[in-house]
Amino acid sequence: MRIAYAVPGPMSKGPMGAAEVTRREKLLNSWAFEGTQVEVRDVPTGPASIESAYEEALSIPPTLDLLMRLEDEGFDAAIIGCFGDPGLEAARELVSMPVVGPCESSMLLAATLGHKFSVLTLFDSLIAGQEYLAVKAGVREKLASVRATGIPVLELMTDIKATKSRLVEVSTQCVEQDRADSVIFGCMTMSFLDMADEISASVGVPFLNAGKAALKQAETLVSMGLSHSKTAFATPPKVSDGQTVADLKVG
Amino acid sequence: MRIAYAVPGPMSKGPMGAAEVTRREKLLNSWAFEGTQVEVRDVPTGPASIESAYEEALSIPPTLDLLMRLEDEGFDAAIIGCFGDPGLEAARELVSMPVVGPCESSMLLAATLGHKFSVLTLFDSLIAGQEYLAVKAGVREKLASVRATGIPVLELMTDIKATKSRLVEVSTQCVEQDRADSVIFGCMTMSFLDMADEISASVGVPFLNAGKAALKQAETLVSMGLSHSKTAFATPPKVSDGQTVADLKVG
Amino acid sequence: MRIAYAVPGPMSKGPMGAAEVTRREKLLNSWAFEGTQVEVRDVPTGPASIESAYEEALSIPPTLDLLMRLEDEGFDAAIIGCFGDPGLEAARELVSMPVVGPCESSMLLAATLGHKFSVLTLFDSLIAGQEYLAVKAGVREKLASVRATGIPVLELMTDIKATKSRLVEVSTQCVEQDRADSVIFGCMTMSFLDMADEISASVGVPFLNAGKAALKQAETLVSMGLSHSKTAFATPPKVSDGQTVADLKVG
Amino acid sequence: MRIAYAVPGPMSKGPMGAAEVTRREKLLNSWAFEGTQVEVRDVPTGPASIESAYEEALSIPPTLDLLMRLEDEGFDAAIIGCFGDPGLEAARELVSMPVVGPCESSMLLAATLGHKFSVLTLFDSLIAGQEYLAVKAGVREKLASVRATGIPVLELMTDIKATKSRLVEVSTQCVEQDRADSVIFGCMTMSFLDMADEISASVGVPFLNAGKAALKQAETLVSMGLSHSKTAFATPPKVSDGQTVADLKVG
Amino acid sequence: MRIAYAVPGPMSKGPMGAAEVTRREKLLNSWAFEGTQVEVRDVPTGPASIESAYEEALSIPPTLDLLMRLEDEGFDAAIIGCFGDPGLEAARELVSMPVVGPCESSMLLAATLGHKFSVLTLFDSLIAGQEYLAVKAGVREKLASVRATGIPVLELMTDIKATKSRLVEVSTQCVEQDRADSVIFGCMTMSFLDMADEISASVGVPFLNAGKAALKQAETLVSMGLSHSKTAFATPPKVSDGQTVADLKVG
Amino acid sequence: MRIAYAVPGPMSKGPMGAAEVTRREKLLNSWAFEGTQVEVRDVPTGPASIESAYEEALSIPPTLDLLMRLEDEGFDAAIIGCFGDPGLEAARELVSMPVVGPCESSMLLAATLGHKFSVLTLFDSLIAGQEYLAVKAGVREKLASVRATGIPVLELMTDIKATKSRLVEVSTQCVEQDRADSVIFGCMTMSFLDMADEISASVGVPFLNAGKAALKQAETLVSMGLSHSKTAFATPPKVSDGQTVADLKVG
Numbered sequence A, B, C, D, E, F: 001m002r003i004a005y006a007v008p009g010p011m012s013k014g015p016m017g018a019a020e021v022t023r024r025e026k027l028l029n030s031w032a033f034e035g036t037q038v039e040v041r042d043v044p045t046g047p048a049s050i051e052s053a054y055e056e057a058l059s060i061p062p063t064l065d066l067l068m069r070l071e072d073e074g075f076d077a078a079i080i081g082c083f084g085d086p087g088l089e090a091a092r093e094l095v096s097m098p099v100v101g102p103c104e105s106s107m108l109l110a111a112t113l114g115h116k117f118s119v120l121t122l123f124d125s126l127i128a129g130q131e132y133l134a135v136k137a138g139v140r141e142k143l144a145s146v147r148a149t150g151i152p153v154l155e156l157m158t159d160i161k162a163t164k165s166r167l168v169e170v171s172t173q174c175v176e177q178d179r180a181d182s183v184i185f186g187c188m189t190m191s192f193l194d195m196a197d198e199i200s201a202s203v204g205v206p207f208l209n210a211g212k213a214a215l216k217q218a219e220t221l222v223s224m225g226l227s228h229s230k231t232a233f234a235t236p237p238k239v240s241d242g243q244t245v246a247d248l249k250v251g
Helices: A017-031 A053-072 A088-094 A102-113 A124-137 A160-178 A196-203 A210-224 B017-031 B053-072 B088-094 B102-113 B124-137 B160-178 B196-203 B210-224 C017-031 C053-072 C088-094 C102-113 C124-137 C160-178 C196-203 C210-224 D017-031 D053-072 D088-094 D102-113 D124-137 D160-178 D196-203 D210-224 E017-031 E053-072 E088-094 E102-113 E124-137 E160-178 E196-203 E210-224 F017-031 F053-072 F088-094 F102-113 F124-137 F160-178 F196-203 F210-224
Strands: A002-007 A037-042 A077-080 A117-121 A143-148 A182-185 B002-007 B037-042 B077-080 B117-121 B143-148 B182-185 C002-007 C037-042 C077-080 C117-121 C143-148 C182-185 D002-007 D037-042 D077-080 D117-121 D143-148 D182-185 E002-007 E037-042 E077-080 E117-121 E143-148 E182-185 F002-007 F037-042 F077-080 F117-121 F143-148 F182-185
Touching: A002 A017, A002 A053, A002 A210, A017 A037, A017 A210, A053 A077, A053 A088, A053 B053, A053 B088, A077 A088, A077 A210, A088 B053, A102 A117, A102 A124, A102 A182, A102 A210, A102 F102, A102 F210, A117 A124, A117 A160, A124 A143, A124 B124, A143 A160, A160 A182, A160 A196, A182 A210, A210 F102, A210 F210, B002 B017, B002 B053, B002 B210, B017 B037, B017 B210, B053 B077, B053 B088, B077 B088, B077 B210, B102 B117, B102 B124, B102 B182, B102 B210, B102 C102, B102 C210, B117 B124, B117 B160, B124 B143, B143 B160, B160 B182, B160 B196, B182 B210, B210 C102, B210 C210, C002 C017, C002 C053, C002 C210, C017 C037, C017 C210, C053 C077, C053 C088, C053 D053, C053 D088, C077 C088, C077 C210, C088 D053, C102 C117, C102 C124, C102 C182, C102 C210, C117 C124, C117 C160, C124 C143, C124 D124, C143 C160, C160 C182, C160 C196, C182 C210, D002 D017, D002 D053, D002 D210, D017 D037, D017 D210, D053 D077, D053 D088, D077 D088, D077 D210, D102 D117, D102 D124, D102 D182, D102 D210, D102 E102, D102 E210, D117 D124, D117 D160, D124 D143, D143 D160, D160 D182, D160 D196, D182 D210, D210 E102, D210 E210, E002 E017, E002 E053, E002 E210, E017 E037, E017 E210, E053 E077, E053 E088, E053 F053, E053 F088, E077 E088, E077 E210, E088 F053, E102 E117, E102 E124, E102 E182, E102 E210, E117 E124, E117 E160, E124 E143, E124 F124, E143 E160, E160 E182, E160 E196, E182 E210, F002 F017, F002 F053, F002 F210, F017 F037, F017 F210, F053 F077, F053 F088, F077 F088, F077 F210, F102 F117, F102 F124, F102 F182, F102 F210, F117 F124, F117 F160, F124 F143, F143 F160, F160 F182, F160 F196, F182 F210
Parallel strands: A002 A037, A002 A077, A117 A143, A117 A182, B002 B037, B002 B077, B117 B143, B117 B182, C002 C037, C002 C077, C117 C143, C117 C182, D002 D037, D002 D077, D117 D143, D117 D182, E002 E037, E002 E077, E117 E143, E117 E182, F002 F037, F002 F077, F117 F143, F117 F182
Antiparallel strands: none
């Protein structure tokens, strides 16, 4: 099967650059089941990274355009490559293939690993948003806590050792103070550090790489022949009535 | 005080046209407290009406641009003129004046009128979205039901008598089957039909015009010198660190 | 419009005296929209202040008598001047004008200011009662915490500086430990200290004066032509069947 | 042990009269464990029956006076003889003996009989109040429904056969439509019809007589040497500081 | 009435031995209402004590066999003598007499004593299980916390003074940090230390002996002629269709 | 990877026989990713099918024995082959490999397909149990309904056409009356009818085969190197202290 990983920002033009796009594609393919091919694509314009509701809003229209193109190109499923799952509902309205969100898929996977899980996020200002995503995923009752590391996306890879030590520190609080049985890396750049195993060894509970979790959910859905329900994510009424998606934008 | 009513679609270019913009501005001013001036503005591009998550996503970036301009022009508060409250969190991150959502404000007002309230929406596909907005507003426990009329936004004004009769029919189900103590018009075009009093007289419970409710919340906040909490709706971190809002978009 | 502020205790006969009644009336009028007149009235007998369920129970029958008289006198709405909203449901059964509770109205207003809010109360013994009021208001999910200052009502005005310093201290715990985005003064005497702005400046989040919030809700309801739903707050069945309210009391 | 059953209305002066007081006392004693003596007392003034929040408010102050006298007389526990549990928290603040509410005690007993229970009430206007009592009892999750019979308290005994047939009819809806596993008679006069067994035989699920349930909870608490927690139902602060309960009322 | 207390482990063969069986029987009879006789029985095989889901699973089949025999012997009700309430639903499917669980009955009793209660358990690994039992009992909203003492069942009686001091220490955390208004001994061996009164005197809130609470619930149900609802705990369908319980096991 | 599917009843000795064991193994292998081998094993004694809490209790001890043996045999993960997930927590305490429950895994998968899902079960008496499993899975908020088909396990394969028609009928109620966006076959025999695609085509929403969902979750966990958290499912304390699992059973 062919799975697209759609980065909702112009990563190849940003500070991480095309090399990071390539690195992530390689990692994703190394995590995949035999027979799965993953391609990473980014959008032409949008935010350098998504750390606020504003940047999320900016990222959505180009990401939806990209997802429609990817379906036309014959992909079997797509992953939206940001832990805020930007544009997830809208994407499911527009395409028929499964569209997977790293936040939703990793929360649903963490739900099976124990009674409660925590999410590591970037800033305190993102905590409430993550809590709403847990409501949307349906697993708010299992969310022990969301805790912020205070490290911006674009600095996570600057000093890997310092990042790791901070992730261990905050995760330990999740386990000891919030009774988390597992911990999710709540940012794709954090997930693509690919340090779940070593951090898990330090902290003593399972850690979830959200990129892997999203990939596995995509592979699961394609393998089972399932996609999102059209009663939940309906085609826009004007399109059902004969307009094209392009017609929906005026002016 | 000066309050802006920002229409998140290019209404003046659409089928309703500039006359409708003017009509709404007149109505809003007629509902205001003495000393309040309301101006209606629309965005240059976006969806003709918002009936899906996709159209909502399209509407947000131009609406946020408009709201920043309105704050620069000296408005004391702004209302986002769509019942889905598109872009509400992002707007509150970007400006200091209060930004009011018709859905949130009318739900919070309905909460005081009785034990439960219902919302009239357009299509079944919008019900779950309205339920999430009730979670965000914090009053999910008071939401008796969301029921759809089946009439698209752009046809609500075509046959006013048929619209009214359908609104009465669906509202009566809310009251009799779902135990709603009040009913909200869950669409601005529905609200601007300005028929709350006559429909209330037919159905026997209070009806809430979401345009009025939003205006009153805006007036209340300005009058009390309150605005949204910056711990909840933080300035984007990159802007706090010295970038401009315009810098946040790459490519 | 004419709005009555009904104090559910004989304030003019108590330690605060008639001067405090006058002071509050002046403040309320200074907070009102143009065209609103507020009159403060107290009941002839009842508790000196309300700090227990017992004192609340004592306060309700005379307050209900007063509210019925106020409606007869032509007031457009009434506020019950105690943060426990004593007798709110019963009052709404007996009169047609809107009856507003400072707790309910300030909680519903705080709900729009952020994700969570806290309430400052007097004693630990009042915390659970405040939590039930949040359930009744429908916004329990948004209540970050109720914290007690430990200062009795009748001592709040004794040493204003000490009171302020204690309010800042406890509010800071609400913000830092409970993640409150705003804070409500959960007592009318606390609210009428009229220190929301200066305490807000110290603590860094919005503070809600419950007297102002109640007044704005009353003005909003009158301005919108709304009152409480009779399906939620029904006329007592014996009165619907022809008895007078006075007939309901035997012996 | 000696248990008082305090009727929060002047039943002996009302339409039911002293004979009904005697009849209830006899029934209560017949339900008691060996060694328990029950005395029924009513208040001198108050509502003929409690069918609204207003009548409940009227009933509370005299009931609290009665409960304090009953403790002085040496009773080991008291039951408040109305299904709305009027004044329950205030009573627990004022006395040290256990004070039992028929609603709370029967809901907690119903919780063990199955997954869900229903409550039969008098009028639709009382449903929301019963739902709040389930929140206070802590068992809202187990409340399948509250359904109204439409028969006023004072007419329940007029045509016993019609009453029974209506109770069977509404209970059957609770079981078949709301999946109730047991049903509570949500009114003391309904409970004192003493028809739980025969109605249970017709409907096929257990029925709870709220008078019996309250008596058993009172006997249980006395037998275990337990009373309500003073951290939950604190002595009024002014009384802790040296005033008498009588001092709390001014004017 | 005759009540059986069924120990779901072979206590008489274990380290506590037959003397402990006799001691518990004596205590139970001393707690009973006049006219109640309690007999303690244990199962022939199973775990020495129940401290994991695995040991609970082992205990259930022999306990269900015992309960069916006890009903045949004419007992009026049975208590499952373990705070995890092992096999409670299955038992209620198989017998007609009331079957009482110490956890469920003490949680429902604690619910009336205040706003919140805590449970003392043995190990951290049992906390989540206790929380699910509170969901099943329907009172999750009243559970302030479950805290572990860290003392294994079979060591609770080794050094009574140390045990008591640890129980006081952990309970005080429940009251001061979690706002518990009462505390339940969440283990039968803890309950049969019979120290509720002295620990309550130290900590200042009511303590619940789960053995007493279970006994009182059993006596209450028998006295009221109630048993569990067959809509909730249905006879196994194959038995309703004519097989015996013994037939249900193949191989 | 090698995955075991453990049937918690002696299927090969029952009415379905060894042929059904073989048929299911073949199906499971046909659903697996390349490189996965599935073996089906049943237990030597236990219930013919699980339709009550009693039969579930019988099934657990032999199933736990089997799972420990399977781990010793080198399996990478195991599925408990019954939709009630019998013994799931206990199994996770005893082994280190992932143990997957079909109910939990299919509920977590359904959670991503839409806002709400329904479960088809056998009898009304199983509905509450399924609801508790949704609580345990953490997705109770997404459960639209559990509806019973009324067909016993052992008759599901008797008249496939009648079964299918009944499944379509009940599922349609889930979609139309309960707003389910997807439907789970809440019984393994129902799932192994392998009719998800054709029933989905009739009803118009996605259907989940619980056997497939469990297999995919097992493959996902093994592929990600994850297993259940030992903070949630701790090794029995006596085993941590040096006893063997076999030692835990006395008598």
